[in-house]
Amino acid sequence: MANSTSRLCALYGGTFDPIHYGHLKPVEALAKQVALQHVTIMPNNVPPHRPQPLANSQQRKTMVELAISGNSLFKLDDRELQRETPSYTVETLEQLRAEIGTEQPLAFIVGQDSLLSLQRWHRWETLLTLCHLLVCQRPGYSLSMKTPEEQQWLDKHQTTSVEQLHSQPAGKIFLAQTPLYDISATAIRQRLEQHQPCDDLLPPAVAEFIRQHHLYC
Numbered sequence: 001m002a003n004s005t006s007r008l009c010a011l012y013g014g015t016f017d018p019i020h021y022g023h024l025k026p027v028e029a030l031a032k033q034v035a036l037q038h039v040t041i042m043p044n045n046v047p048p049h050r051p052q053p054l055a056n057s058q059q060r061k062t063m064v065e066l067a068i069s070g071n072s073l074f075k076l077d078d079r080e081l082q083r084e085t086p087s088y089t090v091e092t093l094e095q096l097r098a099e100i101g102t103e104q105p106l107a108f109i110v111g112q113d114s115l116l117s118l119q120r121w122h123r124w125e126t127l128l129t130l131c132h133l134l135v136c137q138r139p140g141y142s143l144s145m146k147t148p149e150e151q152q153w154l155d156k157h158q159t160t161s162v163e164q165l166h167s168q169p170a171g172k173i174f175l176a177q178t179p180l181y182d183i184s185a186t187a188i189r190q191r192l193e194q195h196q197p198c199d200d201l202l203p204p205a206v207a208e209f210i211r212q213h214h215l216y217c
């Protein structure tokens, strides 16, 4: 296991429209498995592969702040919210690398659904030169890639060694054993539109913010 001097930095990008327990709980378990001291949540401004979020950037940022308040595992990075262009992860990671150098171990956290579509991301081949991928399980999504070529790519990069994640700067994919949370922001937005309660799906302060600002209804 990595020890307390570990240097692995972990970023967790998303649209977070709104942030929910399906984002937070698996990542808390992942952090224990991989010995992450912090996870930096990074809301995007212009999600590359989906319609523009319903809540604006400031509202989504505030919901993240409310969700992680008092939880020392999580931090927030709003760099993507400063850009008006699509929030391509490869560009964000290149910007970060220019700041932290090439040697610092760096990971990007995704859910299993994101891993399955990763090869459609902008300049996806470059991603693993910049970071590791830490993957949380998500109910309803296959643990195998869609094509033999994609599976080969996964097999080539997959590691089960936490030590490797902490000692190498980038290049590995770690499939974590995380608890399954059958929650999506889409389902939450739909429930709120139908005036159904969602209080069991997201932190109370976020639920209260959504109520106060009449979001998603």
Ligand SMILES: Nc1ncnc2c1ncn2[C@@H]1O[C@H](COP(=O)(O)OP(=O)(O)OP(=O)(O)O)[C@@H](O)[C@H]1O
Pocket (backbone or CB within 6 Å): 013, 014, 015, 016, 017, 021, 022, 023, 026, 109, 110, 111, 112, 113, 114, 136, 137, 138, 139, 181, 182, 183, 184, 185, 186, 187
């Ligand atoms: N329930 C979940 N379990 C594991 N990972 C999740 C879960 N929900 C979201 N993620 C991951 O969190 C990251 C950000 O996801 P995102 O903000 O798009 O949430 P979402 O619930 O999938 O949203 P939407 O329903 O609007 O598409 C992605 O990498 C996604 O795979």
Ligand SMILES: O=C(O)c1ccc[n+]([C@@H]2O[C@H](COP(=O)([O-])O)[C@@H](O)[C@H]2O)c1
Pocket (backbone or CB within 6 Å): 012, 013, 014, 015, 016, 042, 044, 047, 048, 049, 050, 087, 088, 089, 090, 114, 120, 121, 122
């Ligand atoms: O770079 C890309 O092409 C790309 C395509 C899809 C998603 N992403 C990033 O992946 C993260 C999760 O995205 P999403 O749409 O599931 O919220 C978020 O940080 C996005 O900016 C990045």
